[in-house]
Amino acid sequence: MKQLTGLDASFLYLETQNSPMHIGGLAIYDPSTAPDGAVGFKQIMENVLQRAGRVDSLNEVLVEVPMRLDHPYWRSAGKFDPEFHIRHIALPKPGDWRQLCIQASRLHARPLDRARPLWEMYIIEGLDNIEGYPPGCFALVSKMHHAAIDGASGVEIASAIHDLSPDHDNSSEASEIKTDREPSYMELIWRSQINTIKTPLRVFEVAKNTIPGLTKTLTGLARGKLKRVTDIPRTRFNTNVSPHRVFDAVEFNFSDIKSIKNSLPNITVNDVALAICGGALRKYLESKDELPQRSLVAMAPVNVRTRDQEGTAGNQVAQMTVRVRSDISDPIERLLKVNQGTSNAKELTNAVGAKTMTDYSQFIPSTLTASAVRLYSKLGMANRIKPSYNCVITNVPGPQVPLYFTGAKMLSNFSLGPPIDGMGLFHGLGSYCGKFTISVSSCREMMPDPAFYALCLQNSFDELLKSATKVTEKKVSPIKKRKSKKATKGTTTRKKTATRRKKTTTKKTTKD
Structure with a gap:
């Protein structure tokens, strides 16, 4: 049995009736690559059961501490x-695609049952009329609570249930699954008291390690060397969310994203994606006559896993605050300004220390946080206070080699994220096998026309x-012109030399 970190537990505390805090994906597969040319349910x-021992999160249930005196535990059941x-x-x-998006939205809106392992999978057949995909494909909608995984650990879990070839054999023995005993009421109380006694020592240790970084940050801000993002505008995405969801996505050639990146110096793939989202937000809000004069601001999660933490579940993320420059109409100028903003955000994050906030998150008060979140939602505080961000834009790179699920080849993979009160728009960026995707999850009240927003993303990219x-x-x-001039110059010189030689020869002949 292992205890959730403060950051992991915070996603449980943030969950409300209208805001389930799970993340997931929508993958599309071609079953014709399977050994028998088809895949049965x-x-x-059997395939997932066989590999269940590789992924602890598939078998773990949540154990709440009485009276919420401490963060919960994961117990292998x-x-x-x-x-x-x-x-x-x-x-x-x-x-068709629209039907698939509607079905994925409805499935994503449903909260997970906390009495069971916090995940679900839905196999969706009947994808016979989606452009770019052969008839007979099926989709897999996956959901897992954010308390158990973040984007990076989600990719690692996906790799555990996929293969690198279509050859699939269910006859091998299933991996072993351990079962933890169920703790008693008094044992959980006792553990919480021990943790309470240790907390001051932990606070002192974290403070000792982070004070130099915080001092450096405050000095940099005071001298103007570091810049914080302020004056964040309010938009339709910064109110309380409804329990209803929408989803859509666009897919680009990764080579085109890289060509945009390489057109200017020091540009990254993230910069390109942020600029595309900024242009789409500009087009979308402009069509509603709601475009603010100031740029919209995105929260961009940053993976802070060390090498020792690779392959582990849970959350190891910090965050950056970046402007998407929705206030700029020219695409290249927007990209340059986005790059400047991300550079400033990285400097600020590096000064503070990427893991500082994750270190302090372990001291989140378990007793009060969930109650405070519910009160925040009930009173509609998101409608009253200044927003911290306008949306989320997170990039989780995927493999560039084909993956197979029970023999079926994965053709595309999209992301599903949690819209929450005050930040009801989630962009999930991903890459797979030469494709780059931008997926959108939002509240139906905030974005009643997700297909139009997907068109805005496509137009912004174009x-x-x-x-x-x-x-x-x-x-x-x-470069071509310079080469051409050099070539012309060389030709002219050769012509002059030839002329001089001709004249010299003529003179000699006349004299003779």
């Missing part, structure tokens, strides 16, 4: 019930790619 259940956690549905005809191509062409053109 029973085969999928043995083999999970596959018929409860893995479910099977199908889209009605025609089985404009940025076109402008970046022109910049690249301008770089190449002067």
Whole structure:
């Protein structure tokens, strides 16, 4: 049995009736690559059961401490019930993209049962009319509580249930799953008291390690060397969320994203994605006559896992605050300003220390936090106080080699995230096999037209790619001109030399 960290537990405390705090994904598979040319639902259940021992989170249940005197624990409860956690549905005809997005939104809106391991999978068949995908594909919608994983650990869990080839064999023995005994009421109380006694020592240790970084940060802010993001505008995404969700996504060639990145010096893939989202937000809010004069601001999670922590579940993230420059219409100028902003944000994060906030999060008061969050939601405080961010934009790079699930090849992979009160728009960025995706999860009241926002993302990308191509062409053109001038100069010199030789020869001939 292991205790949740303060950061992991905070996602339990942040959960309200309208804001389930799970994250997940939507993957699309082609079953024709399987050994028999098809994949059965029973085969999928057997495959996940067989690998359950590789992923602790699939078998762990939550153990609450009485009176919430301390953070909860994870207890291995043995083999999970596959018929409860893995479910099977199908889209009605025609089985198009819009239907899949609506179904994924409805599934994502439902909270997880805290009495069981905090995850679910839904196999969705009937994807017969989605452009770019062969008929007969199926989708996998996965959900797991944010208290158990973050984006990086989610990728590691996905790798545990996937293969690198379509060859799949269910006949091998299932991995072993350990079962923890259930702790008594008094044992949990006793553990909480011991942790309470140790807390001052832990606070002192964390403070000792972080004071130099905080001092450096305050000095940098005072001298103007470091800059904080302030004056964050209020938008339709910064109110209380409803219990209803919407989802959509766009997919680009990763090579096009890289060509935009390479068109200007010091630009990163993250900068390009932020600029695309900034342009889309500008177009979307402009169409509603709601575009603020100041730029919208995104919260960008940062993975702070060390090498020793790789392969572990849970959350190891800090955060950056960046402007997406929705106040700038020109795509290239927006990209340059985004790059400048992310550079400033990185300097500030490095000065503080990326792990500082995660270190302090372990001291989140378990007794009061959940009650405070519920009161915050009930009183609609998100509608009254100044927003800290306008949206979330998180990038979790994926593998660039094909993955197979029970023999079926993964064709695409999209992200699902949790819209919350005060920040009801979530962008999940990802890459897989030469594709780059931007997925959008939001509240239906805030974004009743997710397909239009997806179009805004596509148009923003198209404009940025076109402008970046022109910049690249301008770089190449002067080089060609210089080469051409050098070639012309060389040709002229050769002509003059030849003329002089001709004249000399003529004179000699005349004299003779």
